[in-house]
Amino acid sequence: xxxxxxxxxxxxxxxxxxxxxxxxxxxxxxxxxxxxxxxxxxxxxxxxxxxxxxxxxxxxxxxxxxxxxxxxxxxxxxxxxxxxxxxxxxxxxxxxxxxxxxxxxxxxxxxxxxxxxxxxxxxxxxxxxxxxxxxxxxxxxxxxxxxxxxxxxxxxxxxxxxxxxxxxxxxxxxxxxxxxxxxxxxxxxxxxxxxxxxxxxxxxxxxxxxxxxxxxxxxxxxxxxxxxxxxxxxxxxxxxxxxxxxxxxxxxxxxxxxxxxxxxxxxxxxxxxxxxxxxxxxxxxxxxxxxxxxxxxxxxxxxxxxxxxxxxxxxxxxxxxxxxxxxxxxxxxxxxxxxxxxxxxxxxxxxxxxxxxxxxxxxxxxxxxxxxxxxxxxxxxxxxxxxxxxxxxxxxxxxxxxxxxxxxxxxxxxxxxxxxxx
Amino acid sequence: xxxxxxxxxxxxxxxxxxxxxxxxxxxxxxxxxxxxxxxxxxxxxxxxxxxxxxxxxxxxxxxxxxxxxxxxxxxxxxxxxxxxxxxxxxxxxxxxxxxxxxxxxxxxxxxxxxxxxxxxxxxxxxxxxxxxxxxxxxxxxxxxxxxxxxxxxxxxxxxxxxxxxxxxxxxxxxxxxxxxxxxxxxxxxxxxxxxxxxxxxxxxxxxxxxxxxxxxxxxxxxxxxxxxxxxxxxxxxxxxxxxxxxxxxxxxxxxxxxxxxxxxxxxxxxxxxxxxxxxxxxxxxxxxxxxxxxxxxxxxxxxxxxxxxxxxxxxxxxxxxxxxxxxxxxxxxxxxxxxxxxxxxxxxxxxxxxxxxxxxxxxxxxxxxxxxxxxxxx
Numbered sequence: 001x002x003x004x005x006x007x008x009x010x011x012x013x014x015x016x017x018x019x020x021x022x023x024x025x026x027x028x029x030x031x032x033x034x035x036x037x038x039x040x041x042x043x044x045x046x047x048x049x050x051x052x053x054x055x056x057x058x059x060x061x062x063x064x065x066x067x068x069x070x071x072x073x074x075x076x077x078x079x080x081x082x083x084x085x086x087x088x089x090x091x092x093x094x095x096x097x098x099x100x101x102x103x104x105x106x107x108x109x110x111x112x113x114x115x116x117x118x119x120x121x122x123x124x125x126x127x128x129x130x131x132x133x134x135x136x137x138x139x140x141x142x143x144x145x146x147x148x149x150x151x152x153x154x155x156x157x158x159x160x161x162x163x164x165x166x167x168x169x170x171x172x173x174x175x176x177x178x179x180x181x182x183x184x185x186x187x188x189x190x191x192x193x194x195x196x197x198x199x200x201x202x203x204x205x206x207x208x209x210x211x212x213x214x215x216x217x218x219x220x221x222x223x224x225x226x227x228x229x230x231x232x233x234x235x236x237x238x239x240x241x242x243x244x245x246x247x248x249x250x251x252x253x254x255x256x257x258x259x260x261x262x263x264x265x266x267x268x269x270x271x272x273x274x275x276x277x278x279x280x281x282x283x284x285x286x287x288x289x290x291x292x293x294x295x296x297x298x299x300x301x302x303x304x305x306x307x308x309x310x311x312x313x314x315x316x317x318x319x320x321x322x323x324x325x326x327x328x329x330x331x332x333x334x335x336x337x338x339x340x341x342x343x344x345x346x347x348x349x350x351x352x353x354x355x356x357x358x359x360x361x362x363x364x365x366x367x368x369x370x371x372x373x374x375x376x377x378x379x380x381x382x383x384x385x386x387x388x389x390x391x392x393x394x395x396x397x398x399x400x401x402x403x404x405x406x407x408x409x410x411x412x413x414x415x416x417x418x419x420x421x422x
Numbered sequence: 423x424x425x426x427x428x429x430x431x432x433x434x435x436x437x438x439x440x441x442x443x444x445x446x447x448x449x450x451x452x453x454x455x456x457x458x459x460x461x462x463x464x465x466x467x468x469x470x471x472x473x474x475x476x477x478x479x480x481x482x483x484x485x486x487x488x489x490x491x492x493x494x495x496x497x498x499x500x501x502x503x504x505x506x507x508x509x510x511x512x513x514x515x516x517x518x519x520x521x522x523x524x525x526x527x528x529x530x531x532x533x534x535x536x537x538x539x540x541x542x543x544x545x546x547x548x549x550x551x552x553x554x555x556x557x558x559x560x561x562x563x564x565x566x567x568x569x570x571x572x573x574x575x576x577x578x579x580x581x582x583x584x585x586x587x588x589x590x591x592x593x594x595x596x597x598x599x600x601x602x603x604x605x606x607x608x609x610x611x612x613x614x615x616x617x618x619x620x621x622x623x624x625x626x627x628x629x630x631x632x633x634x635x636x637x638x639x640x641x642x643x644x645x646x647x648x649x650x651x652x653x654x655x656x657x658x659x660x661x662x663x664x665x666x667x668x669x670x671x672x673x674x675x676x677x678x679x680x681x682x683x684x685x686x687x688x689x690x691x692x693x694x695x696x697x698x699x700x701x702x703x704x705x706x707x708x709x710x711x712x713x714x715x716x717x718x719x720x721x722x723x724x725x726x727x728x729x730x731x732x733x734x735x736x737x738x739x740x741x742x743x744x745x746x747x748x749x750x751x752x753x754x755x756x757x758x759x760x761x762x763x764x765x766x767x768x769x770x771x772x773x774x775x776x777x778x779x780x781x782x783x784x785x786x787x788x789x790x791x792x793x794x795x796x797x798x799x800x
Contacts, residue, residue: 047714049721050766086769088762098766100718100773103710309648359650367698 001132003112004105008371009128009135010036010115012185015266016165018065025161028123035115037066038075042084042107044380051097063379082110126150126158131167131183137210138182138198141170171195175202186262190241197240205231209242216243217261220364221282223290224257234259244276246283248291251320256291258283263370275370277330277357281307282364284322293317301365307331307348308358314343322346330354431471432567434490437545438472438519439563444552447474447486448635448730449562454590455510463586470507473593475635477727481642486515493521498531505535511593519545553754560751561738569742573621580614592632598660600636602706604629608780619784620741626785627737634730634771641719641726652720656713657705670704708778715774719767726767728752733768740792747792748799765796 001009013029014036026033044064051057061071072094079085079101088096101107115124129148133139139147145155159181162168169184169191180198187194201209208230216222224245227234237243238259245259260282263275285304288297294317297303306312314336315321325331325346332347348354356376363370439449453470456463472488489504501518508516516537523529523541532539540548549556559565578585584607592600611625640659647655658667678700682693706712719726731752739745749761756764772789775781781789 047717049718083773096762098769100770102777103714105710106777305651308650355650362650 001129002109003116004108005132006112006115006128007035007039007108009131010111011039012036012131012264013127013165013167014040015264016167016185018266020165025165028121028157029127029161030124031115031118031120032124032127034070034074035111035118037064037070038078038114039107039111040064040377041066041071041075042079042101042111043104044376045079045085045097045099046101046104046107048099051099053096054094057094057097060380064377078114122150122154123158123161126154127162130158130162130181131185134168134181134183135186136213137206138180139206140173140176140203141179141181144181169195171199173201174199185264187241188265193240194242197236197242201233205233209233209237212237213243213261216259217369218367220260221246221258221279221286223286224259226290227259244279246279246324248283248287248321248324250287250291251293251317256287258286260364274353274357274360277328277353278360278364278370280324280328280330281358281361284325285361285365287321292321301362304358304362304365307346308355310346310348312346314338314345316341316343318344318346330357431490431492434492434519434542435471435488436559436563436565436567437549438488438490438517439474440554440559441545441548441552442472442474442486442488443561443563443731444554445474445476447476448631448734449474451562451567453593455507456586456590458591468503468507470511473511475730477638479723479727481638481645481723481727483639483642484515485511485513486517487511487513488517488519490519498528501528501531501535501537501539504537508537560743560745561735564738564743570624570738573624573742576617576621577614577625580617581610584610588629588632592636597636597640598662601633601640601660601712604633604636605706605708605778605780608775612782623785623788624737624741626781627733627741627788630771630775630780631730631733631737634733637715637719637771638727638730641716641723644716645720645723652717653713656716657709660709660712661705667704671701674701674704708774711774711777715770718770722763722766725763728764729767729771732764733771736789736792741788747795749796750799761796765793769793 010032014033017025017029017033017036041061041064044060045051051060057071057076058068061068066075076085076087076094076097080087084099084101086098086100087094088098102110115128120128126148130144133144133147141155145152148155150158159168159170162183163170166188167183167185168181170179170181172178173180182195182198184191184194198206212227212230212233216227224234224238229235234243238245238257242262243259244262245257247255247257249255260279265273265275281304285297285300288303289300290296294315303312312318319333319335322331322333326333329349329351331349334345334347336343336345360370435451439451442449450473451471453473455467455469457465457467470487471490474486474488476484476486478484487504487507489500489507491500504516504518508514514536516535518532518537518539519542520539521542523539529539562570574585574589577588587603587607592604595603607629608626611622611629614622614625617625643659644652644656658664661667661670675697678697682697685691685693719729732749735747735749735751739751740747749756749764753761753764772781776786
């Protein structure tokens with residue numbers, strides 16, 4: 001695992017641990033969580049220019065669900081040490097923050113190295129390694145334990161935390177009758193069906209699933225018919241939701257499916273998921289590349305660019321091809337009269353969510369792997385773009401925290417309290 | 423020309439530079455226009471006594487060229503020459519400065535050629551009108567020009583190519599070429615043997631001030647690009663535009679395929695670098711930092727256009743003349759908030775320098791102490 005991957009996984013774990021109460025996990029996963037929060041804030045602040053007031057900084061922190069006390073005393077201090085921000089203070093209050101955060105790849109690799117430097121606990125290491133390995137495919141418990149080199153006791157602790165925070169899960173394989181560990185992070189809202197699908201797979205099929213995922217990752221939105229369907233895994237994977245797919249119906253009412261790999265989802269409402277919007281965009285463009293009735297798209301990224309700039313020419317097929325985007329408030333479709341007859345004009349809806357989704361879609365079309373860690377978070381981004389941070393009733397609301405425990409946590413807590421080391 | 427005449431001319435040039443500086447121009451003296459053949463200097467065509475460069479808040483560049491001579495306007499050829507230089511640089515702003523301009527025929531000729539002719543008295547009035555203190559010379563127009571002239575002479579002997587580019591060629595090249603070329607000079611400037619640290623620092627800050635002019639000019643076209651498209655536009659622009667970018671990509675791709683096939687056939691081995699990684703070398707490795715910098719400069723054009731002159735003050739005032747950085751020289755009545763705003767683009771440019779390994783500990787120390795001096799005055 002390289003440093004950037006470590007930082008990316010730290011972000012996923014820290015996001016999964018949002019709104020959790022005080023507990024031993026704050027110690028056991030302290031390094032991972034602090035690097036995760038640091039990365040999230042750095043990515044959010046990047047290219048913001050200047051944060052004009054402490055109140056704005058607090059609002060951004062609140063939108064990211066990072067305790068402002070931690071943001072002020074720990075995260076901003078670290079960013080200052082890294083020379084990524086300049087903080088202008090008036091006594092203990094922050095007057096202004098000038099950011100000069102480097103490109104994302106530098107942020108990820110620097111903070112990944114920083115994670116190593118902070119002497120992560122065995123639970124930090126195990127959690128990062130487990131999540132990284134399980135993102136590719138599920139593993140039997142013994143196999144993953146051996147892969148990440150953890151003893152039973154330590155593995156039970158990291159599994160307990162992961163399970164409580166829903167980034168780790170388990171099920172019994174119907175094939176082998178053994179416990180299989182997986183990461184449910186990418187399939188919120190479809191946990192049962194995906195788990196059911198995975199429980200029916202043998203080891204060789206799980207391995208093939210990993211290969212399939214790797215192939216699809218390199219070309220997101222690939223038409224279903226263009227992917228090898230060995231063991232019927234692709235169809236079953238799509239049916240059960242393991243591989244997200246988008247279906248576009250053409251004028252002859254024929255369904256065309258475009259398949260993707262799943263991405264971590266933290267929003268409770270799937271419609272708020274930026275990656276879902278990105279997949280819709282990519283699917284519509286792929287439809288134009290492979291299944292357009294009249295002329296096929298040759299340069300998909302240029303089409304996305306033209307869509308964002310509202311310079312797509314009116315087209316007779318646009319109301320079919322982009323209907324799904326209209327239904328998800330990404331574009332409007334307007335009927336226009338042209339010399340050639342009735343056509344349809346696509347109008348981009350310029351909102352922070354749509355713009356972030358389009359950036360992610362562009363990454364997918366480029367063949368890059370879009371990372372939740374490297375993507376700006378919508379609510380925080382809105383505060384910077386729209387300057388909306390009045391203390392509304394919504395923002396003032398205090399959210400009840402989630403309990404999160406590890407196996408034997410109480411015993412460990414008592415041991416620490418009486419001074420038992422190790 | 424006699425030594426005394428040269429000295430009197432110099433004083434006039436420095437006054438004109440000072441006045442233009444006060445009007446917001448970045449200024450240079452004795453800029454040569456040279457004919458080159460196969461990279462070698464063939465002959466000097468002419469020179470510009472004073473060249474001024476300024477930017478508006480849309481990063482649009484304006485040039486002004488000046489001819490300065492003590493004595494009367496006795497030679498109409500110089501008026502025609504100045505008009506030709508102005509046309510060469512594509513500017514409508516040209517000033518002819520003489521001790522006295524008494525003959526109306528020269529006024530008429532200047533007017534016809536769109537040249538402003540001013541006498542020393544008129545220059546006095548202009549200086550008074552903007553509150554220029556008569557005895558205050560600083561920066562690139564400080565009275566003692568021997569130090570900087572001596573350093574440029576040494577540079578010419580040490581590395582003729584760098585000298586020719588900084589002193590002559592860079593004023594005519596497009597911004598992307600200036601950026602690529604000037605960035606390549608920093609390592610050589612840091613390694614100049616036989617130069618004191620102070621001399622190297624001066625050269626580096628001088629080069630940085632010229633480089634920052636190129637940054638601002640480059641950023642002009644970026645301002646009007648939609649934000650999601652800026653990054654690619656900047657990267658393509660750095661190597662000469664979209665067409666050039668795609669041509670290079672095509673060339674590299676063909677070269678890669680050929681190389682992989684040859685290595686496989688001749689040595690039965692696999693070339694270890696994946697195509698995607700290989701293709702990334704079509705743009706310089708510092709492109710990602712360059713993108714960041716240009717985007718940041720575009721966030722506040724009004725502040726960014728001041729960067730080249732402030733960096734120029736670092737070179738001449740702090741390094742060469744050993745004086746404390748004092749922005750009152752540029753902005754006599756600016757508030758603390760405005761100064762803070764003006765400093766941000768400088769810091770961004772310097773951050774670019776650090777991330778691209780153009781600076782060293784010595785340069786960092788000079789820069790940091792200069793910024794501290796400015797900020798402690800607030």
